[in-house]
Amino acid sequence: MIPRDFEYYAPKSISDALGLLKQFGDEAKLLAGGHSLLPMMKMRFAQPGHLIDLGKIAALKGIREEGATIRIGAMTTENELIWSKLLQAKCPLLVEGARLISDPQVRYKGTIGGDISHGDPGNDHPAIMLVLGASLVLRSAAGERVVPADGFFVGTYDTLMKPDEIMTEIRIPVPEPGSGYCYAKLKRKVGDYATAAAAVTLRMNGEVVRDVAIALTNVGPTPLKARAAEDSLRGKALTDTSMNAAAELAMSICDPVGDQRGDAEYKTAMAGEMLQRALRLARSRTGH
Numbered sequence: 001m002i003p004r005d006f007e008y009y010a011p012k013s014i015s016d017a018l019g020l021l022k023q024f025g026d027e028a029k030l031l032a033g034g035h036s037l038l039p040m041m042k043m044r045f046a047q048p049g050h051l052i053d054l055g056k057i058a059a060l061k062g063i064r065e066e067g068a069t070i071r072i073g074a075m076t077t078e079n080e081l082i083w084s085k086l087l088q089a090k091c092p093l094l095v096e097g098a099r100l101i102s103d104p105q106v107r108y109k110g111t112i113g114g115d116i117s118h119g120d121p122g123n124d125h126p127a128i129m130l131v132l133g134a135s136l137v138l139r140s141a142a143g144e145r146v147v148p149a150d151g152f153f154v155g156t157y158d159t160l161m162k163p164d165e166i167m168t169e170i171r172i173p174v175p176e177p178g179s180g181y182c183y184a185k186l187k188r189k190v191g192d193y194a195t196a197a198a199a200v201t202l203r204m205n206g207e208v209v210r211d212v213a214i215a216l217t218n219v220g221p222t223p224l225k226a227r228a229a230e231d232s233l234r235g236k237a238l239t240d241t242s243m244n245a246a247a248e249l250a251m252s253i254c255d256p257v258g259d260q261r262g263d264a265e266y267k268t269a270m271a272g273e274m275l276q277r278a279l280r281l282a283r284s285r286t287g288h
């Protein structure tokens with residue numbers, strides 16, 4: 001299918017992009033890697049009259065450590081996350097998640113900011129952001145606000161971001177050395193979205209769980225933070241029984257839509273399986 005006619009802009013600064021957004025309002029759309037937006041435009045689910053390409057804005061790119069925070073420009077691509085020595089050393093969960101996104105073509109152009117902004121429950125970064133305790137920097141002509149990723153996703157393709165805002169940066173607290181982590185993703189074939197996936201970060205105190213964060217992908221209208229499952233594990237040994245009980249609690253909040261990847265019952269069961277797999281791998285990465 002062919003998209004409707006549109007005007008194309010390639011501003012070189014964030015303020016120029018914000019000016020265009022303000023000028024064209026609802027008629028405008030921001031373009032990042034284009035891997036979600038362009039298919040939607042071709043199917044005419046999105047019909048912007050003005051397309052504002054963020055690709056020429058150098059200030060939106062890059063990965064750096066500032067104090068106890070990792071700051072990632074929203075236009076940083078999946079491949080740049082994967083190749084980052086800083087992330088490999090200090091935040092390997094993000095590298096593991098990015099590697100599991102789609103295929104090389106998508107990872108070459110697709111951006112972390114686009115993946116989060118799109119609000120697609122099938123996207124992988126949102127659950128990873130929840131377990132990393134990330135914050136999102138949103139800028140409009142009126143100023144800047146920083147919102148926690150936890151609470152940002154409000155429904156399918158729906159987030160707290162306003163139409164006049166640009167996500168400029170993702171901020172992640174540097175994980176404590178020795179933290180366990182895992183993103184376990186079940187997909188039918190290379191390049192597919194998750195049938196179900198689980199993101200886990202884990203800190204152990206000897207044999208006992210000191211802290212754990214759990215979030216699930218593609219088993220609800222938004223990524224799901226599995227709070228009761230987390231609570232059930234804190235202060236306990238990580239045994240087959242405790243992991244099984246946590247998986248049951250996580251499965252109880254799943255509400256997936258049945259599709260070609262499976263029916264709701266199967267997807268829910270797979271979310272439980274992915275969580276148990278993620279917990280085991282995360283524990284092995286803490287050295288316990």
Ligand SMILES: Cc1cc2nc3c(=O)[nH]c(=O)nc-3n(C[C@H](O)[C@H](O)[C@H](O)COP(=O)(O)OP(=O)(O)OC[C@H]3O[C@@H](n4cnc5c(N)ncnc54)[C@H](O)[C@@H]3O)c2cc1C
Nearest residue numbers: 030032033034035036037102110111114115117123124167
């Ligand atoms: C075949 C295929 C398989 C895929 N499989 C996966 C997968 O397994 N896992 C996964 O996570 N993703 C997957 N994707 C989606 C892919 O990761 C997209 O790249 C991502 O969803 C959107 O990022 P983008 O940079 O391409 O954004 P775009 O498509 O350009 O934009 C997406 C939306 O976000 C908005 N937006 C983009 N950047 C900003 C910003 N900085 N501020 C505010 N709004 C912004 C746009 O206006 C648009 O509404 C797949 C895509 C394809 C085509």
